[in-house]
Structure formats: C-alpha cells, structure tokens
Amino acid sequence: MQYTHLGRSGLSVSRLVLGTMNFGMETEEADSFAIMDAAHDAGLNFFDTANRYGGKTGPGGTESIIGRWFAQGGGRREKTGLATKLYGEMSDWPNDGRLSALNIRRALDASLTRLQTDHIDLYQFHHIDRDTPWDEIWQAMEVAVAQGKILYAGSSNFAGWHLATAQEAARRRDFTGLVSEQSLYNLLARTIELELIPAAQHNGIGLIPWSPLQGGLLGGVLRKERDSSRRTSERARAELEAHRSQIERYEDLADELGHEPGDVALAWLLHQPAVTAPIIGPRTMEQLEAGLRALDVRLDADALARLDELFPGHRPAPEDYAW
Template identity: 70%
Template sequence: MKFTHLGRTGLTVSRLCLGTMNFGPHTEEAEAHTIMDTAHDLGINFFDTANVYGWGENKGRTETIIGNWFARGGGRREKTVIATKLYGDMGEWPNEGKLSALNIRRAVDASLRRLQTDHIDLYQMHHIDRATPWEEIWQAMEVLVAQGKIIYVGSSNFAGWHIAQAQEAARARHFLGLTSEQSLYNLMERSVELEVIPAAEHYGLGLIPWSPLHGGLLGGVLRKEREGVRRLNDHAVGRLEDKREQLAAYEDYAAELGHEPGDIALAWLLSRPAVTAPIVGPRTLEQLHAAVRAIDLTLDQKVLDRLDEIFPGRRPAPEAYAW
C-alpha cells in the first residue's frame, strides 16, 4: 500500500479509502468484519462511513458493525483513521438532521456510541446546510475538537464556493477549517474539475472521490453484460445506454493495454490533482482485492491523453466557459 497526507494536514492515510456503505444492506456483519481485517492486512488504514448508512429503519447499522469490529480489539481501532458523516435525518423530529449546533452535538455523540470509540478522526458534513450560518457550524465543531471528540473536519458534496465560504469563515476564527472534500469524481463524471478541485488545491483540502467506477459502469460493464454476470438497476441501465459508445471504446482500450477497466479508472483518479484516496466500497473480499491492484498501476501521458479523448474533462473555471 502507498500512503499520503490528507490534504495539508500531517495525517497519513492510505491511497485507497475503504467505503463501508454496503455493510449491513448488502454485506452481512461477519463478512464485513473479514473485509475490514483484510483491508488492514493490505495496508488500508482509512475507512469511511456515515451515520445514515444502513438506510431506512436501519440507519446507523453500518456504524454499529464497525463499532463491533473495533470492540474486538487487536489494535483495530488504533490502526484505523475513521471518517464518518452527519447531515441526513436520523429521525422524524426537528433537529435530527442537518448542521445546527444542536444536531452536531447530538449526532457526534450518537456516532461515538455506535462506533464504540472516544473520538472520530475525520468528521464530515455530508451536504451543505444553506440554513445554518458558518459561525454556528464552526463554533460547534471547535467545541468538539476541544472536547477531543473529533480531530479533523471535512466536507462532502460541496461546491467550490461553499469551500471558499467555509474556509474564510474558519480563517476569521483562527480555526483549521476543512481538511478534505468528498465528491463524486470519476472518468465519466468530471464536473468537480471546474471549481471544486481548484478550490481544494487553493485551500489545501484532500479530495476523496466517491463512486470511482460510476456505479460499476467503469468496471467492465459491457463485458459483464455479454457474460450475463452483471445486473444493473433501471437508473444505471439508462446511463449505460447514454454512454454505451464511450464505454465500448474505453473497454477496448483497456483490453489493448492489458488491464482491467476498473483498475484503469482507479489508477486515473490516483493521478489527479488534489486526490488523496478514492473510496472503494466492496461488497465482497474479491472486490477489495481487485481494487488494490490499481495502486501499482502507473498511467503514462499517452494513456492519460487517450482517456481524455474518450471521456473529455473540464478546464478550471472560468476558462471552461469564458476566455
């Protein structure tokens, strides 16, 4: 495994982040524990979750599975940089979601109980809260840092100007502010190249891309379709039909290079500016082992240029849409 710092911080994390969203809904607890143990064996020390994972009536289930794994000891907690998120509603009453100071206080304590730990290494805002002022958010986060309940703060699904707002408000309070941004980013979805990545680079945030294979479409979906081993939901089928020509060219090029399409997609992300660690969310051990192959795959400029031809990217704003 290779390691890097999370943005401008001194925190060392693996170049792949283990996503746990499947734990509970698709992966039973025993197998989830095996996957996390194997991730440690492979050198992955960076795990990502959220308080809403488990979904529906089972919200919080994923954090509970991780907490039960930590409780088994053996240095599991000490070896793990654990990131979780808040924002989504955890109940039906007011103040059980979003980013009010009240919900931040309640949400962190609930996550700590489920995770069976005394602190969260990276506490991420899952979405921007347009109704809560940054003064309130940062005051609440400062209290959690002072109490030792969290160490770093991150964002997820923020626009570039949200990052700027947050950082300038934190600067005025002499607070570290955001250390990372978790965004949808992959070969097929490159909108963050307009403003989010430039903002992350300017403010020293580590970018943590989610859905690096775009819901499986970049993982050899056409070949799997031919082999009858891949079933997509209706939404994914629609995206597949819209991009079938591009995906065919991509899979043909991957075959020409002698690599799996998913390996190339992850290796491409690892080559991008500001990217700290793509989130891989395996349902099985096999998927975890497959993801790790990308760590040792280096793409030369010729390959990067061809990938840009197949999946054109975005120039930074305003050059993308002005002179």
C-alpha cells in the same frame, strides 16, 4: 501500500479509502469484519462511513457494525483513520438532522457510542446546510475539537464556493476548517474540475472521490453484460445505453493497456494531482482485492491523453468559460 497526507493536514492516509456503505445493506456483519481485517492486512488505514448508513439494519447500522469490529481489539481502532459523516435526518423529529450546533453535538455523541470509540479522526458534513450560518457550525466543531471528540473536519458534496465560504469563516475564527472534500469524480463525471478542484487545491483541501467506477459503468460492464445471469436496473441500463460507444472504446483501451477496466478507472484518479484517495466500497472480498490492484497500475502520458480524449474534462474555472 502507498500513503499521503490528507489535504494540508499532517494525517497520513492510504491512497485508497475503504468505503463501508454496503456493510449491513449488501454485506453481512461477518463478511464486513473479514473485509475490514483484510483491508488492514493490505495496509489500508482510512475507513469511511456515515451515520445514515445501514440499509436493512436502519440508520446507524453500519457504524454499529464497525464499532463491534473495533470492540474485538487487536489494535483495530488504533490502526484506523476513522471518518464518518452527519447531515441526513436520523428521525422525523425536529433538530435530528442537518448542521445546527444542537445536532452536531447530538449526532457526534451518538456516532461515538455506535462506533465504540472516544474520538473520530475526520468528521464530515454530508451536505451543505444552507440554513445554518458557518459561525454556528464552526463554533460547535471547535467545542468538539477542544473536547477531544474529533480531530479534523471535512465536507462532502459541496460546491467550490461552499469550500471558499467555509474556509473564510474558519480563518476569521483562527480555526483549521476543512481538510478534505468528498465529491462525485470519475472519468464519466468530471464536472468538479470546473470550480471545486481549483477551490480545494487553493485552500489545501484534499479530494476524496466517491463512485470512482460510476456505479459500475467503468468496471467492465460490457463484459459483465454478456453474463446472462447478471441483472441490471432499468436506470443502469439507460445510463449504459447513453454511453455505450464510449464504454466500448474504453474497455478496448483497457485491454490494450493490459488491465481490467475498473483498475484503469481507479488508477486514473490516483494520477490526478488533487486526489488524496478514491473510495472503494466492496461488497465482497473479491471486490476489495480488485480495488487494491489499481495501486500497481501506472498510466503513461499517452494513456492519460487517450483517456482524456475518450472522456473530455474541463479546464479549471473561470478559464473554462471566461477569457
């Protein structure tokens, strides 16, 4: 396993993040336990979840599954860099969502209870809260750090100027602020190259891409399409048709390189200097094993240039639209 630091922090994390959103939604508890054990066996030490995840088990269900896995002992908690998130409404009652000081306190304690742990390594804001001032947010996080309940703060789905604003407010308070940002980033979705990536790099914020295969479009979808037993949603079919020509050429390039399409997509992210670790969200053990293969894929300059030609990116802002 390869490891790196999470942003400018001293925390060492694996180059892949185990995403747990499917646990309790698509993956039964026993299988979720097996996947987490296998992830540890492979050296993955960075697990990501959120208080809203749970699917049919309801909000909080995924954290509860992880908590019961930790409760088995065997060093499971000690070996895990644990990341969770807050923001989404956990009920229809006021102050049961977003980033008020009250909700940060309540949501954190509830997550700790479900996760059966005394602290969270990376506590992330799942979305920007436009109605709560940063001084209030950081004051609540400072209290949580002082109490030993969290170690680091991160964000998710922020814009570049959100990162800049958050960090400036943290600096005024002599607080560390954000060490990571989770964003949609893959070969088909490169918008964050405009402003978010430059802002993250300038502020020492590590990037954790989610949906690295763009909902499966970069995972060999045309090969799977030939399997008549595979069903795709209407939305997925529409997105595939919009990109079919690109995907055809992409899968041909992956064949030429001698790798599975999904391995190439993950490997491309691992070659991007701003990226700390992409999130893989396996539903099955086979999907976990597939994700791990990308760590061994090396893309040379020619392969990277051909991928950029297929999926054009952006020059960093403001250079992309100013002179």
